[in-house]
Amino acid sequence: MLNRLPTRAGARQWTQQAFAGLDRRPAAPPGAVTQMENCSCAAYPALTTRPPRTVLRALHGTPHGLCAVGRGLLSAEGTQLYFNDAPVPGELTDTDKRFAVLGRRVLIFPDKLLFDAGGAELSPLEASVTLSCTVADGSYAGAPAEGNTLRALDAAFDWAQHFAVGDAVTVSGASAPENNKTAVVREVSGRELRFSEHCFTPGAQTETLTVSRTVPDLTHLCVCDNRVWGCRGDSIFCSKLGDPFNWNVFDGLSTDAWSVESGTAGDFTGCAAFLGSPVFFKEARVFKVYGSRPGNYELTAGASQGLLRGAHGTLCAAGEALYYLSPAGFVRFGGGFPAPVDAPLHARYTGGAAAGDGRRYFVFAERADGARENLVYDPQRDAWQCADALPVRFACCVGGTVTVQTDDALLALGAGEEDFTASVTVGGLGAELFHSGYPARLWLALENAAPVTVSVAYDGGAFTSVGTLSPLPAAAPRALALPTRRHHRMAVRLSGAAPWTLHALGFETRAGNANRR
Numbered sequence: 194m195l196n197r198l199p200t201r202a203g204a205r206q207w208t209q210q211a212f213a214g215l216d217r218r219p220a221a222p223p224g225a226v227t228q229m230e231n232c233s234c235a236a237y238p239a240l241t242t243r244p245p246r247t248v249l250r251a252l253h254g255t256p257h258g259l260c261a262v263g264r265g266l267l268s269a270e271g272t273q274l275y276f277n278d279a280p281v282p283g284e285l286t287d288t289d290k291r292f293a294v295l296g297r298r299v300l301i302f303p304d305k306l307l308f309d310a311g312g313a314e315l316s317p318l319e320a321s322v323t324l325s326c327t328v329a330d331g332s333y334a335g336a337p338a339e340g341n342t343l344r345a346l347d348a349a350f351d352w353a354q355h356f357a358v359g360d361a362v363t364v365s366g367a368s369a370p371e372n373n374k375t376a377v378v379r380e381v382s383g384r385e386l387r388f389s390e391h392c393f394t395p396g397a398q399t400e401t402l403t404v405s406r407t408v409p410d411l412t413h414l415c416v417c418d419n420r421v422w423g424c425r426g427d428s429i430f431c432s433k434l435g436d437p438f439n440w441n442v443f444d445g446l447s448t449d450a451w452s453v454e455s456g457t458a459g460d461f462t463g464c465a466a467f468l469g470s471p472v473f474f475k476e477a478r479v480f481k482v483y484g485s486r487p488g489n490y491e492l493t494a495g496a497s498q499g500l501l502r503g504a505h506g507t508l509c510a511a512g513e514a515l516y517y518l519s520p521a522g523f524v525r526f527g528g529g530f531p532a533p534v535d536a537p538l539h540a541r542y543t544g545g546a547a548a549g550d551g552r553r554y555f556v557f558a559e560r561a562d563g564a565r566e567n568l569v570y571d572p573q574r575d576a577w578q579c580a581d582a583l584p585v586r587f588a589c590c591v592g593g594t595v596t597v598q599t600d601d602a603l604l605a606l607g608a609g610e611e612d613f614t615a616s617v618t619v620g621g622l623g624a625e626l627f628h629s630g631y632p633a634r635l636w637l638a639l640e641n642a643a644p645v646t647v648s649v650a651y652d653g654g655a656f657t658s659v660g661t662l663s664p665l666p667a668a669a670p671r672a673l674a675l676p677t678r679r680h681h682r683m684a685v686r687l688s689g690a691a692p693w694t695l696h697a698l699g700f701e702t703r704a705g706n707a708n709r710r
Contacts, residue, residue: 207623208636208699211238214576217539221621224698227684228618229579231691234571240617242691243580247609248602250278256598258290259589262299262310266591267292268603274301276313283315293414293421293437300421300437305408307437318438320355321405328372328393328400331385338390345384346399352386356406359433361441361450362386366402369394375441408440409452413505417466422482424461424473428454429482429492431471447486455480455492463505467515468528474500474508476520479531498524498531504544506587507556511549512572516556518542523556525572534570537577548588548595555595555606557585581613616688619698623683631703632675635659635685638668638697645689647673651680668696675700 209224214234216225226232226240233243254271261267265277269290274281283306291302297310305318324345331342343364345352356362356378363375372393380387386404409430411423421432433439434448442450455461457478464473473480476499484490500508504518515526516534522542524531535542545558554570567580587598595606623632639645641664648656660673687695 205702206699207702208697209619210697212240212619212695213237214537214571214574215579216537218537219539221537223621223623223682224619225621226617227620228616228686230617231580231613231615232617233569233578234574234576236694237574237576239694239696241694242613242615243578244607245609245611245613245691246607247605247611249596249605250603252598252601252603255287256586256600257285257288258292259587259596259598260290260292260294260299261589261591261596262294262297262308264592265310266589266596267299267308268598269301270598274308274315276308276310279313281308281313281315291411291414293416293423295416295419295421295435295437298437300414302411302414302423318408319406321403322355323366323401323403324350325399325401327398328367328369328395330395331387333379333387333390338387340391340393340395341379341388343386343388343393343402343404348384350384352384353381356381356386356404359436359439359442360406361439361443362404362406363441364393364402364404367400368398369396372396377442377444406438408438413461413464415464415466415471417471418469418485422464422466422471424464426460427457428452429461429471429473429480431482431487445488447488449487451487451490453490453492455494457494460502462500462502463508463517465508465510465515467510467526472515472526474517476500476502479526496526496530501544504542506544506546507558509547509549509554509556511554511570512552514572516547516549516554516570518544518556518558523570534575535577538568540566546585546588546597548590548597550590550593550595555588557583557588557597613691614689615691615693616686617695618684618686620684621682622685623680623700623702631677632683632700633677633703634701635673635675636670636697636699636701637662637673637687637695638670639665639687639693639695640668641665641689641693643690643693645687645693648686648688649675650684650686651678652682656684656686668694670697672701 215229252270257269268275272285293300299308306315326345329342329344330339360378365373367373376388412425414423419435421437430452433442433450440450459475462474471482478499479496498519501518501520507518523535525534541561542558547556557567565582569578585597597604645662648658650656
């Protein structure tokens with residue numbers, strides 16, 4: 194905190210030495226930051242410019258999504274997947290992606306692919322094979338078993354190339370209707386695929402069967418308690434424990450898959466793991482799944498302030514809470530009822546992309562009027578900060594650094610040698626002073642590495658420059674003369690090349706005729 198700014202004898206003074214976040218409301222208090230571009234509250238109570246950004250590289254195709262895998266970065270660009278900038282063998286569809294990280298494995302939807310960071314390779318989650326085979330008696334656990342085997346006619350065929358023990362597969366194309374079913378594979382031995390005894394009705398004829406392992410078409414997904422959870426329409430699904438390949442295993446065990454319908458209006462708009470439970474959102478409802486295993490899972494509906502349709506990219510955890518864009522604006526969800534946090538922004542938003550660095554909520558928001566705003570919410574200060582209109586498509590946090598995909602580049606926030614300008618407007622000033630006096634001087638305690646222009650505006654009028662402050666490495670108070678004119682309120686704007694830090698701002702007024710208002 195600086196000492197009181199200098200004042201001439203007989204003059205009155207107003208001083209501000211703490212600058213909170215952005216507040217664009219018409220009734221914002223005197224001294225509020227009513228406009229902010231490329232500034233930050235990280236140095237509170239001082240106001241400073243945001244950290245620079247680093248361009249990591251140009252994109253190789255249309256941006257389709259980012260995902261952090263440990264300290265590695267997975268980037269979907271066009272039809273290619275990149276892991277730590279190296280292309281991953283295989284091809285993707287040219288669509289936006291949803292990711293879910295299960296250990297070192299990443300599920301990629303809607304492609305239904307699995308990326309293994311250990312081998313840096315892609316593999317399909319689903320499997321299907323159509324072939325000639327017979328439904329026959331066989332063996333199980335070394336003992337004879339009736340009606341449990343699908344035997345391929347091709348002696349060289351190996352079921353292990355397609356399925357594994359524990360897979361739930363769907364058999365179709367059988368002439369006997371009772372043989373068209375979903376069952377769990379118990380043993381795999383060369384050309385024989387074995388199930389529980391009496392699973393099938395054996396037949397003498399050869400049939401062309403299709404055997405497949407399927408995964409639901411999920412629109413949103415997350416990972417919680419070693420299971421992958423997802424939703425589509427009004428349905429919720431979870432995979433078998435630790436097995437993202439199987440979603441149809443129902444053996445009555447604690448490791449089974451599970452699914453349920455909420456029975457409420459509307460489709461699910463997003464999901465996330467929070468406080469040890471999967472949380473699902475509709476526009477008008479928030480749902481939680483309680484329980485430790487499929488036998489006691491229970492879906493409960495709670496808060497009514499859900500996630501706006503099409504705004505799933507804004508759903509993100511930061512500072513021990515979930516933040517997202519609801520139909521009424523940005524809210525904070527701590528497990529009970531969502532609380533609005535965006536009143537100071539005084540704007541309506543329709544979507545965006547978000548990431549959290551563990552403490553702050555970074556949201557690259559799309560406004561209803563088509564404009565874009567890169568915002569940061571700091572829960573510790575309960576303050577919003579505004580950067581610029583960088584067109585960010587996707588964002589994630591890797592090793593504490595927020596990384597984003599723009600239309601044509603991959604950027605890291607918080608470090609680098611970027612050249613940019615920043616500006617801030619402090620508004621609503623002087624109502625308590627200027628009714629009986631006239632502003633004479635403006636005092637500023639500013640650290641700046643490049644010239645900073647200072648402008649003022651009276652009663653909502655246009656800004657007029659009152660001077661330029663030369664570079665100064667310390668926050669020594671400097672004065673600028675102000676035009677004397679009748680007014681009720683005044684705003685001050687600072688703009689210039691970063692970096693600079695505003696420590697204090699104050700006015701000095703001189704006596705005037707109290708009747709001249």
